[in-house]
Amino acid sequence: MIFVLVMSINLLGDGVRDVLDPRLKSGALTRPVARTTVERKEIPEERKHPDSTLEVSDLKTEFHIGSDIYRAVGGIDLHLNPGECLGIVGESGSGKSVTAMSLMGLVPTPPGRISGGAAWLEDEDLFAASDERIRQLRGADVAHVFQDPLSTLHPLFTIGDQLIEALMAHRPMKRAEANARAAELLRLVRITNPAERLKSYPHELSGGMRQRVCIAMALANDAKVIIADEPTTALDVTVQAQILSLMDALRRESSAAILFITHDFGVVSAICDRVAVMYAGRIVETGTTREVLEAPAHPYTRKLIDCVPVLGAPDRRLDAIEGRPPVVNNLPDGCAFAARCPRVRSDCGTGTIPLSPLGGGHGVRCLYPLNPDTRS
C-alpha cells in the first residue's frame, strides 16, 4: 500500500515536472522518429548534373519550435562527382551539419522536417525512398564520420564487434569471414597489428586511432559517398595531418566521394577539390578551392578568410567580422549578410539574391561581388 502510494506520488511529480519543463515545448524530450519527416511543397524534376554521385537540389530543412519556424537550411544546391571532395565551410549555426544530416534523414523529428528539394544518390531520390530503403543505404552507400569518435563508438563493445556488426548488417556473411574483413579494414586505415586491435575497447585507443576506426567503419561497405562532419576538429595537429592524408589517399583508392564539413580553411586546402561557403542556411559562394581561397568574390568569404590567423604571417592584424549572424527564424529580406557587410548598398535588402555564375563553376550570391582585379 505504502509502495503504491509512493510510486503514484512519484508519477504525479514526474508529470508535473514534464508539463512545466520548457524543453518539452521544443520536443527535446519526445522520442525522435527513425527518420526525418519529409513534407515537400515543391519537388525539383530534373537533375542538372546527371553524372554526379550525389546531387542535392534546393534542399530546405526547417525546425518547428512552438510557433516559430527556424529555416536552418534554405535552399541548397550541390553536387559531388565520383572521387571528388567537396568542402562545406561556415560559422556554427550556418546550417552545414543540418545539410549533411538531412541527406540520410538524420535530423531529429520532431522538431525537424525537410520541407523542399531533392537529393539524388545516382538516380534515386533519397527523400522519396521508403524508410526500409533508407535504412539499407545508411552505412552502406552513404556513410557518416562524426566529429567526436568517442561518442560515435559504443563504449561497451570491442571495436571488432562494432566493425563486424557494420559489415553483417548490410551483407550476409559468416562471422569468421567478417572478422577477417574487419582486420583488413583496420589495416586499410593504417592501424598496426589489426587482429589484436579488434579486441580492444574504444577507451583503450587514442583519439586519432578511434577516428581511424570510425573511418574504417564508414569504408566497411564500399560507400559511394562519405559524409565527414568535422572529423578532425577534436584532434591534435599531428594526428589531424595523418587523418587528412589517410582520407585523401582512401578516396583515390576507392573513388568514394567525400562531403567534408569544416570551419578551417587550412583543412579545406589540404583535402578539398571544391568548396562551398555557407551563411545563414544558404551557399553564398562556391568554386574550386583555389579560386575561392585566392580570389573570393563574396565579401563574407573575404572576411572569413581574413579573420583567421595564418601560420607564418604573425604581424597581420586580424580583421574581425562585426556583429553576429542573423537568427534563422527571422531572416532579413535580401542578403542575410547585409547587416555586417562593409560594401552594403540600398538594394541589398530587397528581393531574393540568386547565385550568379562567374564562370568555371565559380558562383557567388552577391549583387556587388568583389572585383576579380582587386580581389587578391
Place this chain on the structure above:
Amino acid sequence: MTEPALLKIENAERVFGGGHTLFGRQLPAVHAVQGISLNVRKGETLGIVGESGCGKSTLARLIVGLDTPTGGSITFDGIDLVAEAKRDPRKLARRVQYVFQDPVASLNPRKTIRTILETPLRHLLGLDRETREERLKELMDAVNLAPEFLDRFPHEFSGGQAQRIGIARALAADPEVIVLDEPVSALDVSVQAQVLNILDDLRQRFGLTYVFISHDLSVVESVSDRVAVLYFGRLAELGTAQRIFAAPRHPYTHLLLKSAPVPGKRSLIPEDANTELPDPYNPPPGCAFFARCPRGTDICTNAQPPLSAAAGHPEHQAACYHPVEENEDA
C-alpha cells in the same frame, strides 16, 4: 628585453598518483609536468603550445595556484607562490588571474553578470558600492560590451560574449598576470578574431602580462612574444616567437609546424602513423620524443637532453642532442 622576470618557474614538477596502498604496494604515478624552468617578463606574452596531454594546463594551474607543485618552485616577483597561496590565496588572486577554456561553463548560471564581476571587486579589492559601480562600467567598456548586459544571466550570451565576460572578470581584480588557458578554442573563427583583438588592446592599455596556452599554432604565433613548446611534460623548445616559427630547432617543433594546415597549402606531410607514443606511467629514460624522431641516435635513449642555446641566439633553447641548425632542411 632587459625587463626582469616577473614570474619565475624553476624546475617545476607535478606528479599525479604515486604513494602507497594500505598494504604498501606502490601506486603508479604520472609526471604531468617535470623539470620546467621558465621566466615570464613583465609586459610580454608567453605562448605555450603542445599536443593534448603534454602538461600545458597543469602548468597553468600551477601558476595560478589552483594546484600545488610537487617539486621545484614558482616565484612571483621574488615571492614563493605556493607558500603565498597557502597563507592567503586572495593576495595571489589579486596579482594572477585565470581565463578558462569553456566560456559558458566557467560562469555561474544562477548569478547575474553584475554579481559575477562584483565578487572580485568586493573580496579582492574591497571597494565600496559607488566605486564598484564605476569600475563595472569601465570593465564592460574594456571588453566592448554594453553596460545593460550587467543584469542578465550567463545563458543569455553567445560564446564570444561569455568569453569577454570571463576576461572582464579576470581584469576586475586588476592583476599583473593573466593566464589564458585555450581562451579562443571553443569559439567560432569570426568571434575568435574579436576576442584576440580585445586581448591585444587590453594588454597595451593596462600593461598586462599574458601566459597564453593554446594548441593552435597560428593563434599562438599571432599573439606571442616568446613561445615555449612542451612535449610529454617537459620543455622541448623555448625562444622568441619569431625564431621558433622561422627557424625551429627541435624536431618536434618541426613536426608540429609541418602538420599544421595552412590555407593555400595543398599537401600535408604527415608523420608515420605507426609510431608509439611514450607511456606516461613508464616514461623512457632518454628523450621522450625518440620514438617519433627522424634524427634520433643511441645517445637519445640514454639520458634526457639538456636545454642548449642556439649559436648566436642565447634566448633560443632546445632540449635536443641533434637540433636542426639553420639553413638545414629537416
